[in-house]
Amino acid sequence: MTARTLAADPAAAYPGYLECLEEADEYAAVEVATALLAAGVPAERVLLELVAPAQAEVGERWARNEWSVAQEHAATHISERVVAAVAAYADPRPTRGRIVVACMDGEWHALPARLVAEVLRLRGWQVTFLGASVPAAHLVSYLHRYDAHAVALACALPMRLPYAHRMIEACRRSDVPVLVGGRGFGDDGRWARLLGVPWAPAAPAAADLVADERALHAVPPARLDHLADDEYASLVKRRGELIDSALADLRERVPAVRDYTPAQLDSTVSDLGYIVDFLAAALYVDDETLFTEFTEWLVEILTSRHVPARAVGLTLDHYGQQLRDFPRAGGFLERARVLVAGSGAKPTQ
Template identity: 65%
Template sequence: MTAVLSPTLESAYPDYLRCLDAADEHGAIDIALALLDDGVPADEVLLSLVAPAQAQVGEWWQRNEWSVAQEHAATHVSERVVAAVSVAVRPRATRDRVVVACMDGEWHALPARLVSEVLRLDGWDVTFLGASVPSPHLVSYLHRHDPRAVLLACALPMRLPLAFQAIEACRRTDVPVLVGGRGFGADGRWASKLGVAYATDARAASSVLATAAFDSASAPSLVDDTEYAGLVAARVELIDLALDRLDLSRYSPAQVDATVADLGYIVDSLAAAVYVDDATLFGEFVGWLCEVLDSRGVPLHTVGRTFDVLADRLRDFPRAHAFLRGAAVS
């Protein structure tokens, strides 16, 4: 991700990245607060410094240039910076209450936290519920507090079926729903499939919330979910089948665990693509997976072999079979 920065932010950006690299919480906070002192608006600090830097951290992890531990340390620093900016700039709420939450199983909380803070800066009375909020607890909270809207974040397309369940549960409370995050596609295409309002970023979310009636609860354009249900039921079988066909004799226990996790991601992403009837979802996941595995020295022919095994088992699943056969492994 290429950061588009003002001159002041542009000069601070490399120093901020160095602070993330060194897990220097105090240094990163000092940079953010100095920008505020220089007159840079708080939302610019959050969206044009913290957000692109965190995206860069994700790319470094994806290319195997950073470890998971480094990524977690940097994320913690960014979370502390967001908190410091929030404390330094304390606008009074002039607009209705809204609730922001990550759906159950969604642990990437920082993007949703950034949205929460930008909405707060724009005058909304924001309650941020954090990562992985179980739907029954979220519904109970909405019933109790009756906010203007609930904003749900989803970072991974493979979680779209669960996202739809959460959306429908929230709608039954009569609280309008707005969604965001990469999980709904770069252009929100899968939000449209699920029949729910979508915002591309925090500023867009504020604009949508200001619309009198943004959640029209349009009917989702999902196909019959019999094939999706069959994939979910066969998930463990499919993972075991693929494991049996791979030569894991030279793998360490940690590598075996990682392989099992990757197979789970493959099946879950395939199921999500079937759920929204869109081969591009699986294709984009495969491109990402191949980049991650290649950067870690995993031969990509093992991915192609796995797809062959799964496609042979799923001959009676026309969409899943076609998606597997159409996936480009390179």
Template identity: 65%
Template sequence: MTAVLDPVLEVAYPRYLHCLDEADENGAIDVALTLLDCGVSADRVLLSLVAPAQAQVGQWWQRNEWSVAQEHAATHISERVVAAVATTVRTRPTRERVVVACLDGEWHALPARLVAEVLRLDGWDVTFLGASVPSPHLVSYLHRHDPRAVLLACALPMRLPHAFRAIEACRRTDVPVLVGGRGFGSDGRWASKLGVAFATDARAASSVLATPAFDAPASPLSLDATEYDALVAARVELIDLVLDRLDLGRYSPTQVDATVADLGYIVDALAAAVYVDDPSLFGEFVGWMCEVLDSRGVPLHTVALTFDVMADRLRDFPRAHRFLLALRPAA
């Protein structure tokens, strides 16, 4: 989370969080616009007020202190705040055009929107394509407009294999690619695995875009997708094997649906870790998932059972089997 350093922001931040908690859209907009009137720069309002508040909202959801409905309401309000700030502080582009988009299947658009607006404030001629842009449509757009670069956002590491395919498709248009988001690791280590430039935040993205050497992408590490492809093919079977071992008679229909979704996330995260050959990806996911499930009263022995069943089925999958055994949570 971005540190809140300005004294004015230290006062405004809890007021802004209160507005999100109360679903007070007008109040949240007033907080942001008052900061602008007090001389706080627009980029600091976006990066040191809206961004950390949204991170806090995510933590509240993760700890089951906020419902999905509350999180969605807060996200919508923050999107409205970003729009209000962008409308109030209008800038004429002095730099080349860049395109900002979320990968297909990525619906967390607010972080990318923040990046787009900060780049706009920094003089770039920004086109923001929003959430979940299908790769063929994105490639067609790049061919038509030939921007200086395309910035791709990925929030979830389990989407990395899809990200790599989108990156390669964009590269075939000869448009340089820059990526960002937690999906590539906080330090960009999985971006390095995929051989693509990474920016930690909006300001870093602007600096990278201004660097001539940015046009020369790094070479991706050799990725053997054989085990990954086989694991993806076994996804439904793995979910069914675990469901057969669970006592679903005690589950409500809603709980069954949630369990199926969670099992799918486990397989997807495992597959992504196999794809980049990095157990830390799966380890970070397991830690996050266990915290979420524990906050919702889900006994973690069911997760241990899930890992045992999957590991038994995946004995002939060396990386997946090793990751499951090494990262199995305590029963």
């Protein structure tokens, strides 16, 4: 390690640790973490007060376009190495039942779930970490083979909530109590409450929850009566057609799109898809904030990459016209359109 001083407190070590991520220096990053452990800082604090906030900061820097995707990937790889090093150093032995920790199908944010898994392990549970994007059928067959005290499901992106719900239901049919966590359920867990599933805001709360039999087995009913209007299911069926027509509309109204490189076209198609997927998830939980918060985020990301965010307003208009017979979707799109217009990204040329 360089001239960096090794601190004995996570807050003091944090700036140096971030520097290690910035320089993609994994040996130095591991050394910062192990120095804290050697100085007597509990492993749980190293994970939650050093690794977790640094990862969140990595995301902010990526979002502001200060860090490339490659820098973000390098930093995430280092965080994974550090988590492994902390886990090896602490080396706890299980004294309690088995908890299965898994990410929802299509969910690649495995590191937050891994942090939760390690904290549960440090608290004496025997943890099986299944990692990113676990298909529901595989998870269920795993649960049938091993006797689990509970299964903890992670979801970082709200657009995955409809899948999350299916996965929760599938686990319950195997008679295993489910708890959930991750940013995808909303900062305050409001979408977990709506789906009728116990939620924990962070790893220590997850550890408290699995130890609380009553809270773990409480299954308030899901509040999804609004799905009877079929808007969610119909929107999902029309996904491909909506993306194709939105791209054609952009080509017509924004001349620059006609000259896009294949890579630019790819990311435009992805963004058009995310708009449909977040809209569908908002319909699923009947909460416009899921969609408006996403739209604000998208405008911010595009603006920081010098992509004309005005295109978002045009696409919201276009989807609004295509979905004239969808009153709930129309309302969400209109609210988002007003927000986008207010952000300075005017929907008209």
